[in-house]
C-alpha cells in the first residue's frame with residue numbers, strides 16, 4: 791500500500807505538487823498525468839525514495855520512501871529512464887543478475903524476454919538494441935523482480951502498437967498479482983486501460 795500524505799514538492803522557483811494526499815491499495819494502478827515539465831518525474835522520484843519531500847510524507851506499507859533503506863528497495867521496483875547497463879553483459883545476463891539477486895528461478899529471464907517479444911535478442915548487448923527493443927528490455931527488468939510497488943516513468947516511451955499493448959497487459963498482470971503500480975504517462979490509452987486512480991499535475 792502506497793501512502794502519500796500532504797506532499798509538497800518544489801523546484802527553486804516553482805511549486806510542482808501542493809498538498810497531495812492519496813492512498814494506493816495493493817492491486818491498483820495510479821497514473822500521473824500532466825504537461826511536459828509539470829512535475830510527473832519529480833513525483834515519481836519522490837515515490838521511489840530518490841528525492842526527499844519538501845514537506846509531507848511518502849510511505850510504502852510502514853516504510854518511509856528512502857532509496858538508501860534496503861527494506862524500501864526490496865519492496866519497490868523502479869524504472870525512471872536512468873538507463874544503467876553493463877557494457878559487457880548481454881540482455882539475458884542482465885536479467886539473470888536480477889533473478890539471482892531476488893532468488894527467482896533463472897528460467898524466468900528467458901520467459902519474460904519471449905513474452906515481451908524480444909526473446910530472439912537475448913544474447914545481444916543492450917547498446918545494440920533499437921529504442922523500442924531497449925525499452926522492452928528495460929521493462930522486463932522491472933517486471934521480472936518481485937515488488938509491492940512498481941514505479942515506471944513513461945512505460946509507453948518508444949514502443950510500437952504491440953509494445954504498448956504488451957506493457958498494458960504487464961501492468962494488468964502485476965496489479966492482478968497484488969502489486970501497486972505507479973506510472974507517469976502521456977498515453978491516454980494507457981490511462982484508460984490501466985489506471986484505477988489518476989493524479990493530474992501542473993494545473
Ligand SMILES: Nc1ncnc2c1ncn2[C@@H]1O[C@H](COP(=O)(O)OP(=O)(O)OP(=O)(O)O)[C@@H](O)[C@H]1O
Pocket residue numbers: 801806824825826827828829830831832833974
Ligand atoms: N535536477 C533538476 N534541477 C533543477 N530543475 C529540475 C531538475 N529536474 C527537473 N527539474 C525541473 O522540474 C520541473 C519538473 O520536471 P519533471 O521532470 O518532473 O517534469 P515532467 O512532468 O516529468 O516532464 P516531462 O513530461 O517532460 O517528462 C521542470 O521545470 C524541470 O525543468
